[in-house]
Amino acid sequence: MTSQPMVADQETRTPTPSAWWARLPWLRIGIVLAAVVAAIVLAYLRSGSTVVVTQAVVTGILIGGVYGLVAMGLTLIFGVLDIVNFAHGSFLAIALFLSYYLVAGMGMHPYLALLIVLPAMFLLGALVQRFVLAGAMGKPLENQLLITLGISLVIENSLLLFFGANPRSVSLPGDQGVAILGAVAELSRILAFVGALVLAGLLFLLLRRTSLGTAIRAVAANDAGAQMVGIDTRWIYMLTFAIGTACAGAAGVLVAPLVTIEPVTGALFNIIAFVVVVLGGMGNVVGALLGGLVVGLAEQLGALLLPGQSPLLVVFIVFVLVLLLRPQGLFGRSGS
Amino acid sequence: MTTTTQPAAATKALPKLPWSRHLLVTAVLAVVLIPLPMLLDPAAEAVAIRVLLFAIMSISWNIMSGFGGLFSFGHAAFFGIGAYSTAWLQVEKGVSPWIGMAVGVVIAALFALVMGVLALRYKLKGAYFALVTLAFAEMLRLWATNSDLVNRAVGYHVPLRPEESWWWMQFAPDSANYFFIALGLMILGLLVSILFLRSRAGQFALAARDDDEASAALGIPVVRYKVLTMMVSAALMATAGTLYLQYYLFIDPDLAFGSAMSIQAILPAVIGGVATIWGPVIGAVVLGPLTDITATLLRNPPPFLDFLAGRGGLDVVVYGILLVIIILVLPKGIYGALRDRWSRR
Numbered sequence: 001m002t003s004q005p006m007v008a009d010q011e012t013r014t015p016t017p018s019a020w021w022a023r024l025p026w027l028r029i030g031i032v033l034a035a036v037v038a039a040i041v042l043a044y045l046r047s048g049s050t051v052v053v054t055q056a057v058v059t060g061i062l063i064g065g066v067y068g069l070v071a072m073g074l075t076l077i078f079g080v081l082d083i084v085n086f087a088h089g090s091f092l093a094i095a096l097f098l099s100y101y102l103v104a105g106m107g108m109h110p111y112l113a114l115l116i117v118l119p120a121m122f123l124l125g126a127l128v129q130r131f132v133l134a135g136a137m138g139k140p141l142e143n144q145l146l147i148t149l150g151i152s153l154v155i156e157n158s159l160l161l162f163f164g165a166n167p168r169s170v171s172l173p174g175d176q177g178v179a180i181l182g183a184v185a186e187l188s189r190i191l192a193f194v195g196a197l198v199l200a201g202l203l204f205l206l207l208r209r210t211s212l213g214t215a216i217r218a219v220a221a222n223d224a225g226a227q228m229v230g231i232d233t234r235w236i237y238m239l240t241f242a243i244g245t246a247c248a249g250a251a252g253v254l255v256a257p258l259v260t261i262e263p264v265t266g267a268l269f270n271i272i273a274f275v276v277v278v279l280g281g282m283g284n285v286v287g288a289l290l291g292g293l294v295v296g297l298a299e300q301l302g303a304l305l306l307p308g309q310s311p312l313l314v315v316f317i318v319f320v321l322v323l324l325l326r327p328q329g330l331f332g333r334s335g336s
Numbered sequence: 337m338t339t340t341t342q343p344a345a346a347t348k349a350l351p352k353l354p355w356s357r358h359l360l361v362t363a364v365l366a367v368v369l370i371p372l373p374m375l376l377d378p379a380a381e382a383v384a385i386r387v388l389l390f391a392i393m394s395i396s397w398n399i400m401s402g403f404g405g406l407f408s409f410g411h412a413a414f415f416g417i418g419a420y421s422t423a424w425l426q427v428e429k430g431v432s433p434w435i436g437m438a439v440g441v442v443i444a445a446l447f448a449l450v451m452g453v454l455a456l457r458y459k460l461k462g463a464y465f466a467l468v469t470l471a472f473a474e475m476l477r478l479w480a481t482n483s484d485l486v487n488r489a490v491g492y493h494v495p496l497r498p499e500e501s502w503w504w505m506q507f508a509p510d511s512a513n514y515f516f517i518a519l520g521l522m523i524l525g526l527l528v529s530i531l532f533l534r535s536r537a538g539q540f541a542l543a544a545r546d547d548d549e550a551s552a553a554l555g556i557p558v559v560r561y562k563v564l565t566m567m568v569s570a571a572l573m574a575t576a577g578t579l580y581l582q583y584y585l586f587i588d589p590d591l592a593f594g595s596a597m598s599i600q601a602i603l604p605a606v607i608g609g610v611a612t613i614w615g616p617v618i619g620a621v622v623l624g625p626l627t628d629i630t631a632t633l634l635r636n637p638p639p640f641l642d643f644l645a646g647r648g649g650l651d652v653v654v655y656g657i658l659l660v661i662i663i664l665v666l667p668k669g670i671y672g673a674l675r676d677r678w679s680r681r
Contacts, residue, residue, distance in 0.1 A: 084463040135664045141462050142407055146606055147663050149599065153656030160649035263649075267595070271474065274467055282463075310478040320471050324458045 025331060029290075032330055036297055043304040051182070056300040058183040062193040064296020066255055068289035069196035070269055071276035072203060073247025079220045079283025080240040083133065084141065086148040089270020090155035091245045095121055095252025096261045097159055103170045103256070110172050111191070114253045118246050125245025129238045137237065152270070159263040167260040175257065188257040195254045200289050203247065207285065216240055220283065272312075275319040281329020290331055294318075358530045358613055366523050373512035379628070381515055385583060387624030388518035392576045393597075394604035394616035395525040400569035401602075402611035403533060404562060405545030406452075409466040410473030411601040413451075414444040414570040416592030418577025420480065423492035423587050426504075433505040437578040441571045447472075448570035452563035470595065477593035491588025494581060505582045514583050521579060522617075525572050529613055532568055541565045573601065603655055607662050609669030618671050623658075627651040 044053045074088045098120065099113040108116075132151065136144050172191075177184040207213035218226040219236045227233045251269075259265055276295050280287025295315055302314025322330060373381055393415065401408050421443055422436030455468045481489045500507045507513045532538040540561040543551040548558045581587050591597065604623050609615025630650040637644055644650070666673045 084466075132660060132664075139667070142610075143663050143667060145407070145463065145466065146602070147660050149602075150656040150659035150663070153599070153652050153659065157649035157652040157656065161644060161647050161653060164647060271470070274470075278464075278467065309482045313475060313478045313482075316471050316475045316478065320454075320468060320475070323460065323464055323468050323471070324454055327458070327460060327464050 028330055032290075032294060036294070039297070039301045039305065043301045046307070047304050052304065053301075054181060055183040056304055057297065058181055058185055059189070060297035060300030061293055062185055062189045062296070063258075063299070064293035065193040065196040065200075065289075066251055066292070067269075067272055067276050067295050068292025069200055069254070070248055070251040071273045071280065071288040071292055072200055072285050073244035073251075074273045075277045075280060075283055075288040076203075076207075076216075076247070076285055077241055077244040078277065079285070080216055081129075081133075081137070081237050082141075083144045083148065083241075085244070086145060086270065087128075087151040087155060088148075088244070088248050088273055089266035089268070090152040090159075091121060091125065091248040091266070092252040092269050093159055093263060093266025094124070094155060095249040096256055096259070096265060097163060098249075099253045099256045100168050100170055100261050104168070110170050110188075110257055111195070111253070113256075114250060117249050117253050121249025121252075122242045122246040125242035126238050128245070129241035133241065134234070134237070152267075156263050156266060163263070165262060167262050169260055170256040172257040186258075192254040192258060196251065199247070199250050203243070204285065206243075212239070272315070275315055278319065278327070279322055279330050281331055284329060284331060287329055287331035291329070294330070355530065355534050359527075361614075362523060362526045362530065365526075366519065369519055370516070373515045378510035381510065381512070383625050383628050385514055385518050386627070387620050388515070388522045389576060389579060389583075390600060390604050390620035390624050391522050391617045392518070392525050392579070393573060393601040394608075394620055395522070395529055396569045396572035396576065397601040398605040398610065398612075398616045399529055399532065399572065400566050402605060402615075403529075403538065403545065404541050404565035404569070406562060406566060407462065407466045408469045408569075408598070409595070409602075410469030410471070410598055411569075411573055412593045412595065412597035413447065413469070413473035413476050414573035415577040415580070415597050415601070416473070416476055416480070416587075416589075417444040417447055417570075418574030419581045419587045419592045420486055420492075420577070421574070422578040422581050423494065424486060426494060427492050432503050433578055433582050434503070437575055440574040440578055444570040444574035444577075445567040448566040449563060452566040453559075456559045456562055470598070473593050473595070473598060477589050480589035480593060486589075489589060491586065491591070492581075494585040496585070505578075518579055518583075521575050524575075526613065526617070528568060528572060532565075533613070537561055537564055603659060605669075607658060607669055609671035609673075609675075612669070612671050612675070615669050615671040619669065622670070623655060626654055630654060 040053060040057060043056065044050065047053060070088070070092060074085055077083055077085050077088070095117050098117050099110065102108040102113040102116060103110050128151065133144070133147060136147050172188045175186055175188045178187050178190060180190070205213075207217060215226065215231045215236055216239070218229070218231055219233050219240075223233050226236070255269075272295060276288055276291040278291075279294055280289070280291030295318075298315050298318050299311045302309075303311040306314060372384060376384060393411070396414070397408060397411050400406050400411075418437065418440035421440035422433045425431035425436040425439060426433055451469070451472050455465055460468055480486050486492075494506070497504055497506050500511065500513075502513070505517065533542070540551070540556045541564070543554075543556060544558040544561055552558045577587075577592065604619030605616040606619065607615075607622055608617065608619030633641070634644055634647060634650055662669060668676065
């Protein structure tokens with residue numbers, strides 16, 4: 001008698017499909033936003049200059065978009081293949097060197113290099129997955145982690161071996177400061193941000209609106225089940241790793257005009273990508289993009305909050321706090 | 337849990353060799369290796385010391401990550417704490433490196449305590465745990481790079497003394513004493529590893545690694561023994577930091593806390609055999625000489641490698657290839673694979 005109305009109540013509630021925005025974790029997004037606002041206010045109090053703070057916020061958001069793109073590839077690979085890919089940053093380093101040689105050696109426009117680097121990295125990713133990682137699928141996590149570590153050692157030090165440690169740079173023709181929102185940002189930085197957003201959008205559409213994307217998401221959710229309904233999981237593993245690697249490649253081309261190109265540059269992006277991935281929730285592609293923005297902001301505002309310290313220190317403090325308090329990520333669904 | 341359960345627990349997880357045999361092998365190893373410096377030229381002795389250093393670091397990593405099952409990607413944190421404690425006390429305060437070593441050991445163990453309590457209190461596992469260790473090492477690196485207290489990015493040079501001295505742990509560059517100190521620390525590491533495994537605490541740690549819920553259900557305070565394992569491992573790693581500083585006479589934040597050092601602690605154990613007592617030693621013997629072999633190769637490269645003359649990085653490329661091959665072909669490492677073959681007969 002008592003349970004009757006409850007059942008009826010539930011039946012009426014479950015069929016109503018909730019809109020996608022209603023399923024977003026609004027409370028947590030609010031908390032993150034509040035933390036960002038608090039950091040901005042604190043940064044303003046410490047530096048006492050609106051210009052400095054606006055500059056930090058603009059720079060942070062712009063670079064955060066690129067971090068997001070790098071991390072989207074990493075988190076996609078984790079979500080589908082269950083691999084913690086320590087070689088992700090070194091793929092980015094390969095893309096940096098590739099675009100350096102296309103630009104400096106062959107006189108190509110820095111962004112046209114994308115047309116060559118993107119397919120090349122896609123192919124490289126596919127080959128690495130097929131011939132190296134495939135043998136370790138389903139093995140303990142440590143083994144896969146160590147294999148990707150080995151791959152990153154080989155790539156990073158091969159770059160060192162063949163190209164030496166001298167820093168190189170790519171310059172974008174017509175690169176100049178552009179005023180936005182009371183701050184100044186180089187054109188290359190803005191274009192990198194826009195490019196990252198466009199590519200992230202394309203990736204999102206690929207995952208949500210195509211049959212390949214559906215298959216990838218099915219494998220991520222349950223690979224045995226996906227196999228049972230006729231999805232070739234090995235093929236999906238290979239394609240996913242290739243897509244993830246291509247993300248790192250695309251990010252490499254976009255940031256080439258912004259960074260000094262050295263074999264170790266990849267390692268830096270690798271660590272940042274891990275922070276972003278954990279912040280966004282491992283396997284959560286949209287979370288990775290948002291996490292990228294948070295890390296970009298944390299880095300820039302952190303430099304103001306702890307003057308004299310490396311901007312990355314604040315990023316790591318945020319990282320450890322998130323790892324300890326909310327390892328499923330700021331934007332992940334709870335309990336997953 | 338009374339004392340009657342102890343023998344049962346101890347016999348259950350016996351490794352393939354009995355304890356006395358491990359101790360005997362250690363003793364034989366020590367006796368055989370003591371006269372080694374007389375047979376080696378200075379260059380070979382430098383290689384031998386690198387092998388011992390690798391072995392100490394990897395024995396330490398193996399205690400935490402092999403026996404404890406807590407994958408560490410930031411062992412450089414403990415190494416750097418050992419090196420920096422020794423360097424700071426010696427350069428800024430004029431304290432003997434032996435005391436510096438002891439202080440480093442204590443600080444590293446306390447650091448591991450804090451890290452372990454935090455990470456295990458929040459039940460981090462697998463990749464998340466590894467990332468937390470990486471983050472702690474990186475935070476120390478960034479802090480040291482920007483802190484006036486420890487000379488920022490410049491790091492420390494150990495001041496050269498006019499004469500050899502045990503008290504200052506400083507000898508002529510080709511002195512056999514460095515070898516003896518390194519050997520002593522490696523033997524100590526092996527003993528710690530064997531005796532820890534043999535102890536009640538070590539058995540509890542193994543049980544907690546294999547199934548922490550079942551262990552907790554049996555009344556083992558899982559977190560306490562995992563943290564203890566981390567502290568033992570950290571303490572041993574700190575001694576390697578002191579040894580490195582006194583032998584190479586220089587340390588900076590990237591060397592001490594960089595991920596290259598963490599990787600050097602991981603590789604020998606993985607190649608030799610994770611969670612075995614002798615794996616790290618065998619891996620170190622395989623990896624240690626590689627740096628010199630590749631350096632010699634690149635100094636006088638064969639014609640087809642001419643364009644690589646004077647470049648670095650080949651040794652790590654070989655490490656990486658070895659690592660991938662070992663994981664794919666011999667996931668139990670060299671020692672693990674050999675042991676399986678023997679025990680099958």
